[in-house]
Amino acid sequence: MVNGVTEKVPRGKSLLWLKDILGEKDANMIVERNGVFVYPQQYDSVFVEDGDTIEFINPDFGG
Numbered sequence: 001m002v003n004g005v006t007e008k009v010p011r012g013k014s015l016l017w018l019k020d021i022l023g024e025k026d027a028n029m030i031v032e033r034n035g036v037f038v039y040p041q042q043y044d045s046v047f048v049e050d051g052d053t054i055e056f057i058n059p060d061f062g063g
Contacts, residue, residue: 001053009048016043018054030057 001007002018009018015031015038031038032055038046048054 003054003056013048014044015046015048015054018048019043019056022056024056024058026058028059030059031055032057 002009002022015033019029019031031040031043032053033046033048034053
């Protein structure tokens with residue numbers, strides 16, 4: 001699941017690959033894998049696995 005939608009992700013793909021493929025460009029974006037925060041420097045070393053739930057959260061900083 002990616003942002004609440006079932007997605008097919010090829011085996012061996014990282015969060016960085018998924019982020020790029022989905023066009024996520026927000027520098028302030030938060031990424032969670034199975035409810036756990038993932039640091040930006042880990043995006044290329046954390047791999048999507050069957051059954052994962054990935055959330056790309058774009059905080060709205062405004063007033």
